Amino acid sequence: MSMKPRDRVLGLFEGKEVDRMACYSGMGNVTTAGLEQLGYKFAEVHTDPVKMANSAATSYKLFGYECAVVPYDMCVEAEALGCVMNAYEDVAHLLYPTIKEKLIHSPDEMTKVTIPDNIAGRGRFPLVMEAISLLKKDIGDEVAIGSWFLGPFTLAGQLMDLNDLFKLVFKKPNEVNILLDRLADLIITMAARYREAGADYITIREMGAPTDVLSPRSFRQVIKPHLEKIFKNIPSPKILHICGDTNLIIGLMNECGADAISVETKNDLAKSRATIGSEPLLFGHIDGYNVLCNGTPEDVEKAVLASIEGGVDAVWPSCDIWPTAPLENLRAMVDTVKKYGAEKWARKNR
Amino acid sequence: MTPEREKDILGRLAEGVLNYDEEMVRQAAQEALDEGMDANKAVFDGLVAGMKEAGDLYEKQEYFVPELLMCADALYAGLEILRPHMKSTKEDGGVKGQVVMGVVQGDVHDIGKNLVKIMFEAAGFEVHDLGKDVPLEKFVEEQLKTDSEIVALSAMMTTTMVGMKDVIKAIKEKNPKAKIMIGGAPVTDEIADRFGADGYAKDASNALKEAINMIASLREL
Numbered sequence: 050m051s052m053k054p055r056d057r058v059l060g061l062f063e064g065k066e067v068d069r070m071a072c073y074s075g076m077g078n079v080t081t082a083g084l085e086q087l088g089y090k091f092a093e094v095h096t097d098p099v100k101m102a103n104s105a106a107t108s109y110k111l112f113g114y115e116c117a118v119v120p121y122d123m124c125v126e127a128e129a130l131g132c133v134m135n136a137y138e139d140v141a142h143l144l145y146p147t148i149k150e151k152l153i154h155s156p157d158e159m160t161k162v163t164i165p166d167n168i169a170g171r172g173r174f175p176l177v178m179e180a181i182s183l184l185k186k187d188i189g190d191e192v193a194i195g196s197w198f199l200g201p202f203t204l205a206g207q208l209m210d211l212n213d214l215f216k217l218v219f220k221k222p223n224e225v226n227i228l229l230d231r232l233a234d235l236i237i238t239m240a241a242r243y244r245e246a247g248a249d250y251i252t253i254r255e256m257g258a259p260t261d262v263l264s265p266r267s268f269r270q271v272i273k274p275h276l277e278k279i280f281k282n283i284p285s286p287k288i289l290h291i292c293g294d295t296n297l298i299i300g301l302m303n304e305c306g307a308d309a310i311s312v313e314t315k316n317d318l319a320k321s322r323a324t325i326g327s328e329p330l331l332f333g334h335i336d337g338y339n340v341l342c343n344g345t346p347e348d349v350e351k352a353v354l355a356s357i358e359g360g361v362d363a364v365w366p367s368c369d370i371w372p373t374a375p376l377e378n379l380r381a382m383v384d385t386v387k388k389y390g391a392e393k394w395a396r397k398n399r
Numbered sequence: 400m401t402p403e404r405e406k407d408i409l410g411r412l413a414e415g416v417l418n419y420d421e422e423m424v425r426q427a428a429q430e431a432l433d434e435g436m437d438a439n440k441a442v443f444d445g446l447v448a449g450m451k452e453a454g455d456l457y458e459k460q461e462y463f464v465p466e467l468l469m470c471a472d473a474l475y476a477g478l479e480i481l482r483p484h485m486k487s488t489k490e491d492g493g494v495k496g497q498v499v500m501g502v503v504q505g506d507v508h509d510i511g512k513n514l515v516k517i518m519f520e521a522a523g524f525e526v527h528d529l530g531k532d533v534p535l536e537k538f539v540e541e542q543l544k545t546d547s548e549i550v551a552l553s554a555m556m557t558t559t560m561v562g563m564k565d566v567i568k569a570i571k572e573k574n575p576k577a578k579i580m581i582g583g584a585p586v587t588d589e590i591a592d593r594f595g596a597d598g599y600a601k602d603a604s605n606a607l608k609e610a611i612n613m614i615a616s617l618r619e620l
């Protein structure tokens with residue numbers, strides 16, 4: 050039986066029998082090859098819904114990736130709340146947009162942030178939703194359409210200095226909590242809108258909270274309650290992704306209520322499985338830069354096999370695929386999953 | 400001052416830093432001055448000893464980045480009181496040298512840079528922190544303005560790392576004597592060589608060792 054990528058991706062969440070694990074992502078995966086084919090510059094696709102959608106579709110068209118995901122940058126939510134984004138239009142090489150003007154400059158401003166009623170109409174939210182709808186029309190019958198939000202803590206780190214936020218977690222826990230709770234509401238509201246626009250699945254990226262930076266204890270006290278609230282209130286399929294070191298918090302991540310968790314290369318999958326058992330869906334964990342960009346197709350095949358044999362249920366990259374990754378590497382990734390994604394899939398062979 | 404009293408004050412300076420208790424540090428620092436303790440001793444055997452212990456806990460994954468940032472705030476609270484009284488000659492371990500530091504353009508990952516900065520400041524360097532997403536010219540300007548011995552560049556992404564090469568070239572053109580060290584997750588020894596940097600370190604404590612070696616080699620000239 051040969052399935053459409055879309056049915057393979059979504060079938061797993063619905064508990065249906067699928068032919069093999071899928072090779073896709075919940076995060077950005079546009080390539081410079083895709084951009085070049087369309088004649089687009091990376092700096093201009095963030096502010097044009099047609100260019101955003103067209104470029105997102107190239108990963109399926111060029112190397113058979115089983116999804117299409119927008120947006121690419123982490124500024125969308127923060128902009129809708131009033132931050133200013135820098136797309137680096139006049140820089141020659143590829144840079145990811147950043148926030149150049151923050152919203153919160155002092156601890157007491159934290160609790161002054163409120164979510165405007167017309168939030169869905171602000172900043173680039175309308176543009177992202179249009180891009181989702183365009184993708185849905187273009188290739189939505191074939192592949193799963195994904196979109197994502199920053200987790201509340203990482204989003205707060207876009208609105209204010211993240212290093213200040215770290216300290217305030219200890220010094221002003223109530224204020225931090227109030228802010229994160231409101232941001233969770235924003236994410237819940239907008240996740241519903243993204244789904245209406247045509248997104249098939251939503252990923253929450255809480256990349257400011259791995260144990261490279263935050264203790265498991267802080268994760269439990271500050272991060273987890275808000276993630277739980279979000280996952281309780283957004284429709285399935287919903288995935289939690291965290292970059293960096295996650296072995297110490299994988300159990301806590303698993304308790305947040307997502308349908309699947311996704312981890313990066315630093316995660317020791319065998320240890321994770323030992324902690325959470327074989328039942329939860331676990332995605333990962335191909336290094337989006339060191340392997341996909343700098344490696345050879347043989348390195349990629351090895352990495353994909355390591356993820357599959359480590360016990361993943363879908364091969365995902367560890368973060369955004371770095372755009373300059375060569376097509377031959379990306380093809381090697383998809384081909385390796387096609388080749389071994391049934392035979393070596395622990396869940397299927399249980 | 401009795402040895403017991405000295406031990407008590409130094410102990411509270413260190414403990415205050417370790418437990419990120421700024422008030423405790425301020426009070427102990429004031430007592431140190433009032434009772435005539437050498438300010439350099441108070442800083443290095445008190446504050447810095449506490450910060451070093453915090454660094455050890457970080458390596459053991461008992462402390463994480465927020466804890467370290469708060470320890471650093473407590474250290475700064477003590478430094479503010481003690482620094483005006485420090486002897487700043489090199490032999491006394493006062494100001495070791497000046498460093499211009501920042502995360503290169505297009506990159507907002509500044510958590511690691513901030514840890515490096517804390518280590519440098521604790522060790523007695525004067526750090527000119529340019530922050531993150533720093534345009535390349537800014538490094539050149541600041542180095543010339545402050546006549547710093549060292550420029551420390553941080554990058555966490557590959558594309559932004561590439562920008563370091565241009566900064567290094569520009570600084571070396573204007574001031575061949577300035578020592579440049581680079582770091583951040585994608586950077587390696589080999590890349591540092593290829594970009595023409597004078598040094599590289601994989602983490603904050605090695606960055607400090609490297610900087611001290613650089614200063615030593617400059618002073619030998």
Ligand code: B12
Binds near residue numbers: 144206258293
């Ligand atoms: C936290 C984080 C973020 C935070 C950063 C917040 C902040 N204020 O710093 C946020 C959420 C904002 C973020 C954003 C993005 N991120 Co990010 N992020 C991370 C993460 C999870 C941890 C980094 C970290 O802080 N580590 C902890 C610190 C303590 O370690 P460190 O930085 O390495 O520093 C140590 C050493 O390197 C060294 N050092 C550091 N600087 C210097 C300097 C000198 C001179 C020396 C000697 C030593 C030295 O000493 C430090 C202390 O020991 C990493 C994942 C990872 N595996 O590293 C991704 C990661 C760095 N991010 C990544 C990406 C892709 C992004 C985005 C582009 C995503 C997007 N779609 O927009 C954006 C960047 C936008 C931009 N233009 O900058 C990728 C980069 C891939 C690549 N090509 O290299 C990574 C590797 C994730 C991944 N697995 O792919 N991110």
